[in-house]
Amino acid sequence: MASSAPAASERTPLLAPQAARASADSSSEAVSPGGSTTAEPAPADAEAEHEAFERAKEALPLSILVPSILSLFTVLFLAALDGTLTVTLVSSISSSFSAAELLPWLGLSYMLSTCxxxxxxxxxxxxxxxxxxxxxxLVLFMLGTGLCSTATSMAYLIAARAVAGMGGGGLLTCTSIILTDLLPLRKRGLFQGLTQIIFSIGSALGGPVGGFLTEALGWRAAFGVQVPLLGLSTLAIVIFLRLPPHPSSSGPTSTAGFSSRAMTLLGRMDLLGSLFLVTSLLSLLFGLSLLSASRLPFSHPAVYSCLLAFPLLAAAFVYVESIVKEPVLPLRLLRQRTTVCASLFYLLSSAAITGLFFHLPLYFEAVLLQSPRQAGLHFIPLSVFTSLGSVGAGLYMKWSGRYWWLLLACNVATVTSTAYLATWNERTSDIGTWLGITPCGGGAGAYTIMLVAVISSLGRADQAAANGLIYLMRGLGQVVGLSLLGALFQELLATQLNARITGPHARETIERLRHDTTYILRLGDKLQKEATASYAFAFRGMMLAVTVLSVLCILLGMGVREHSLGGEKKADEEGAPAGPAAAASQEERA
Known part of the structure; x- marks a missing residue:
C-alpha cells in the first residue's frame, strides 16, 4: 500500500479524473472505520487503456451508434413480447394436451433455463x-420458439421452452454488456431506462397479440409467427451492430487451423466450471420449483435431495473457479463490495417484486372481487411509473454524476409502498389501491442505479462476468419469490380457511378456494366473507415478508460505494453534499 496515498473524505470530488478500472486482484484497498478508502494507483498502461476506450465511445458517430442501439432494442422488444404472449396461450395449450397439472412448468422451464x-x-x-x-x-431463442410451434406433447413443449430460455438469458445479458461497450458511463443509466421502456412496451403488447393470434390462427401460430421476426432481428444485429475497438482487443492473428483455434476457445470457456455452475443452480432452482409448481412439502425426497445437492455442487464450482486460469465467474468479484451488495440486492429485490406482482391480482380478484380485467388495469400506472423511474434515474445520473442518495430514495419509496400494501384488507379504499403501488414503480430506478454502480466500480475485463452475475441473481430472485413467497401465501391461506370454514363439505370447499378464486363468487354471503378475509390475511402476511426484503435492500444499497461517472460537471464544485459512500470516490477494490 502506498503510504503517500491521501485518505479520501466526503469532500473528495466525485467527478475527479478516474483511476483505471484494473482487476480487483491487481490492487488493494484499506477501509477506515469511517468508510473512506485509499487504494494503490492502477498501472499507467491500464489507466491509459481505459481512457482510450472511453474516448472511443465518445467518438462513436451517430451513424454507427443509433443503428447499433436500435438493433439491440428489437431484440429486447421481441424477448419481452414472448414473455407475456406465452402467458395468454396457457388455456389453449392446456386444452390441446389435457395436461393442466404440467402448466406451471411451462413458464418455469423458461425461467430456470434463462437464469x-x-x-x-x-x-x-x-x-x-x-x-x-x-x-x-438469438439462434437458440429462435430454435426453441420454432420447436414450440411444432410441439406434439406437453413434455415436448416444456423442453422447447427450456431451449428458448437458453437463448433468452443470453439476449438480456449480452444486450446489457454491449450497451456498456457502446455508451460512456455517464449515459449508461439513461439508456438502461430506455431499455426498460422498450421492455415494458413489448410486455404490454404481448398479451393482446397472443390473444388475437390464438383466436385467429391457434396457439401454434403465436409461436410460429415469432420465428421470422427473430430472423429479421438476427439480420439487423449482423448488419448494424458495430462496437468501438478496445485497445486490448487483438483480432485473431493466429495462423493455426480452425480446429486448433476452436480447441483454444473451448479451453478458455471453463467447461468444468460451467458444468458445476449449471448443475448447482439447476438443483437449487428445481428444488424450489417443486415447492411452487408441484406444491410438494420440504420433507418430500425430491425437494430435499435437490436442495442438499446444491451446496455440494456449489462447493465444487468454487473450487474449480479458484484454480482455473480463466473462470466463468471470477471469484474476485465476490471480494468486491459494490458487486456483492448489488448482487444480493438484485436477488432480494427480484424476489420481493416477483412475489408482489404474482399475488397482487389475487388480492383484487379474491378480496375485492374484481374481474381479471379490472385487476389488470391497476398495473398500468405501475408500468408507467416503472419506466419513468428508470429513465428519471438515468437522467439524474447523466446530469449530476451522482447516484448514492438517489438509490437510497428509490429504495425508501419501495419500502413505503410495500409497507402500505401490508395493511390492505377488504375495506381498503379504491383510491388507496391505485396510489398504493405507484411508489414501487418509482423505486424501479434502483435497478438502473445498481447496474451503473457495478459498471463504474469494475474494469472492462470483469464487465461481462458482472453483467452475467447480475442477471443470474435477478433470475434466481424471481424463482425464490415465486416459490418461497408463494409457499408462505398458500400456508397462511390454508391456515385461515381451515380456521374460518367448518362443517359439511368444508374440506372440498377449502381446496376449491385455494385453486380457483372465481369460486368465491359462487359462495353465500357468510362463506364469501370468510374466504375474502382469509385471502386478505394471507396477502398481508406475504406483503410483510416483501417489506422485510425491501428493508434489507435499503441496507444493501447503503453499502454501495459511489464512483465517478465522468463528464464535465464537477458535482462537489456545485456545492452538492456527497453521500457517505462517496468517500470511496477514488476506486473500490474491496
Missing part, C-alpha cells in the same frame, strides 16, 4: 466476442 445460462453468456462474450455471443443467443 442458469445468463452467467455463461458473460464468459462467452469475452471469449468469442460480443456479436457472436448475442447471435448465439
Amino acid at each position: 442458469v445460462f445468463s452467467p455463461i453468456y458473460g464468459k462467452l462474450s469475452d471469449v468469442v466476442g460480443r456479436k457472436p455471443a448475442i447471435l448465439t443467443a
Whole structure:
C-alpha cells in the first residue's frame, strides 16, 4: 500500500479524473472505520487503456451508434413480447394436451433455463466476442420458439421452452454488456431506462397479440409467427451492430487451423466450471420449483435431495473457479463490495417484486372481487411509473454524476409502498389501491442505479462476468419469490380457511378456494366473507415478508460505494453534499 496515498473524505470530488478500472486482484484497498478508502494507483498502461476506450465511445458517430442501439432494442422488444404472449396461450395449450397439472412448468422451464445460462453468456462474450455471443443467443431463442410451434406433447413443449430460455438469458445479458461497450458511463443509466421502456412496451403488447393470434390462427401460430421476426432481428444485429475497438482487443492473428483455434476457445470457456455452475443452480432452482409448481412439502425426497445437492455442487464450482486460469465467474468479484451488495440486492429485490406482482391480482380478484380485467388495469400506472423511474434515474445520473442518495430514495419509496400494501384488507379504499403501488414503480430506478454502480466500480475485463452475475441473481430472485413467497401465501391461506370454514363439505370447499378464486363468487354471503378475509390475511402476511426484503435492500444499497461517472460537471464544485459512500470516490477494490 502506498503510504503517500491521501485518505479520501466526503469532500473528495466525485467527478475527479478516474483511476483505471484494473482487476480487483491487481490492487488493494484499506477501509477506515469511517468508510473512506485509499487504494494503490492502477498501472499507467491500464489507466491509459481505459481512457482510450472511453474516448472511443465518445467518438462513436451517430451513424454507427443509433443503428447499433436500435438493433439491440428489437431484440429486447421481441424477448419481452414472448414473455407475456406465452402467458395468454396457457388455456389453449392446456386444452390441446389435457395436461393442466404440467402448466406451471411451462413458464418455469423458461425461467430456470434463462437464469442458469445468463452467467455463461458473460464468459462467452469475452471469449468469442460480443456479436457472436448475442447471435448465439438469438439462434437458440429462435430454435426453441420454432420447436414450440411444432410441439406434439406437453413434455415436448416444456423442453422447447427450456431451449428458448437458453437463448433468452443470453439476449438480456449480452444486450446489457454491449450497451456498456457502446455508451460512456455517464449515459449508461439513461439508456438502461430506455431499455426498460422498450421492455415494458413489448410486455404490454404481448398479451393482446397472443390473444388475437390464438383466436385467429391457434396457439401454434403465436409461436410460429415469432420465428421470422427473430430472423429479421438476427439480420439487423449482423448488419448494424458495430462496437468501438478496445485497445486490448487483438483480432485473431493466429495462423493455426480452425480446429486448433476452436480447441483454444473451448479451453478458455471453463467447461468444468460451467458444468458445476449449471448443475448447482439447476438443483437449487428445481428444488424450489417443486415447492411452487408441484406444491410438494420440504420433507418430500425430491425437494430435499435437490436442495442438499446444491451446496455440494456449489462447493465444487468454487473450487474449480479458484484454480482455473480463466473462470466463468471470477471469484474476485465476490471480494468486491459494490458487486456483492448489488448482487444480493438484485436477488432480494427480484424476489420481493416477483412475489408482489404474482399475488397482487389475487388480492383484487379474491378480496375485492374484481374481474381479471379490472385487476389488470391497476398495473398500468405501475408500468408507467416503472419506466419513468428508470429513465428519471438515468437522467439524474447523466446530469449530476451522482447516484448514492438517489438509490437510497428509490429504495425508501419501495419500502413505503410495500409497507402500505401490508395493511390492505377488504375495506381498503379504491383510491388507496391505485396510489398504493405507484411508489414501487418509482423505486424501479434502483435497478438502473445498481447496474451503473457495478459498471463504474469494475474494469472492462470483469464487465461481462458482472453483467452475467447480475442477471443470474435477478433470475434466481424471481424463482425464490415465486416459490418461497408463494409457499408462505398458500400456508397462511390454508391456515385461515381451515380456521374460518367448518362443517359439511368444508374440506372440498377449502381446496376449491385455494385453486380457483372465481369460486368465491359462487359462495353465500357468510362463506364469501370468510374466504375474502382469509385471502386478505394471507396477502398481508406475504406483503410483510416483501417489506422485510425491501428493508434489507435499503441496507444493501447503503453499502454501495459511489464512483465517478465522468463528464464535465464537477458535482462537489456545485456545492452538492456527497453521500457517505462517496468517500470511496477514488476506486473500490474491496
